[in-house]
Amino acid sequence: MLKNWIAAGALALTAGMTTTAAFAQTTTVPGEQVGLATGAPLPEGVYALNTFVYRSNDFNPAGAGVDVAVNVPVIVWSTPWVPLGGRLELLVAPPTVFAFGRGGGATGVRDLSINVGTFVGGIWAFDLGGNFGVSLLGGAYLNDLNGDRGLLVANNGTPLNPLGAVLGQLSSNTYRIGVAGSYTGDGWNLTANLTYNFYDTPARFENANAIARTFLYRPSDALNLDLTATKKFDLFNEGKAKFEFGAIGYGTVNLDTSASTLAFNNRGYFALGGLIGYDFGLFTAQAYVAHYVASDRRAYGNGDITEGWFRVIVPLYSPTPAPAPAPIVRKY
Structure with a gap:
């Protein structure tokens, strides 16, 4: 059952963003699918998943630095439809980004806090046999409908980015x-997940004030890679x-770092860390920590960054198997 619950994370969707234009990056937060068997198809049913990440930046210029968190609640419907042998899984997720001033x-x-456009999409997942699986994902964050522009404000009420x-x-x-x-x-979860984000560019916040609408934003397309190598153990001889x-x-790698883009001189970063998890029966919990080992951001004096993650996976509904037909007994 744990394998199935963790597979629900194939649908974990989020927005991983920083709090200044200089930190601009992919909308899907790198690491958001770590620890999840994202290539494995889910059994039919409905699943709830919540992933939370807290990013701490060692750089704190004049008490003006910020830490960032992202919370992503997800509802997944793993449908009974299996066209060409691949399970169709539909999902919806409304992420929220938080920033916490350190001064x-x-x-x-x-x-x-900033509302990210609700993600709607789906996955087509195949069981290849031999405990191998592959999946394809497609969808969109609907930022034009409910994405939040977000404004930085000082503790004394002064806007720090009144236009942008x-x-x-x-x-x-x-x-x-x-x-x-x-x-x-054999209890292993060996998973590689490649995600590509792309945008309408240039773009502007149509629901902002007249001055802000004059600003054009050019997000960079980006590639994320999430890697997992974990194993489950029966430490207390419980039989499971x-x-x-x-x-x-x-x-993550930003594909365009030219001066006209939000990812100007910010090629990306890579982090390494460890994960622990436990199957509580009714739900599964995971926690993992990672530290940046390579980053273009250090060129800006942004220092080392550590991220801590926590996830809960809960199966809400699964179809009840039909009872086996009663045997026909005849007496002669």
Whole structure:
């Protein structure tokens, strides 16, 4: 059952963004699918998934630095339809980004939250046999409908970006495609997941004020890679492998870092870390921590960055198997 619950993470969708244009990156947060057998098809049913990440930046210029968090609740319907042998899985996810100012003075950044456009999409997942699976994902973050422009404000109430947006990539719908492959035999989860984000560019916030609408934003297309190598163990001889341990890695590459884009001189980064998980029966919990080992951001003096993650996966509904027909007994 744990394998099936973790496979639900194939549908975990989020927005991973920073709080200044200089940090602009892919809308799908790198690492958001780590620890999940994203190539494995889900059994028919309905699943709930929540993933939370907190990003701590060691760089804190004059008390004006910020930490960033993202929360992503997801509802997944793994349908009974299996065209060409691949399970169709539909999903919806409304992510939220939070920023927490690290300076306590009047000029420190006030805490804020930003709504990301709701993601709608689906996955076509195939069981290839031999504990191997592959999946294809497609969908869009509907930022043009409900993406939040977001404003930075100092603790004394002074706007820090009165005209521009905190997350310029939300000026356009984000279109997402992905491919994943998983091996899940003998308690292992060996998964690689490649995600591509692309945008309408240039774009602007149509629901902003007249001055802000004059600003054009040019998000960079980006590629994310999430890697998982974990194994489940029966540590207390319970007859079931409930504990999960292993290594994870993830990163992103911005494909256009020219001066006209939000990703100016920010090629991307890669992080490495470890994961633990436990199957509680009614739900599964996972936690993982990763540290940047390579990043263009250090050229800006942004220092080292550590990210901590927590995830809960809950199956809400699965069809009740039809009872076996009663045997016909005849007496002679």
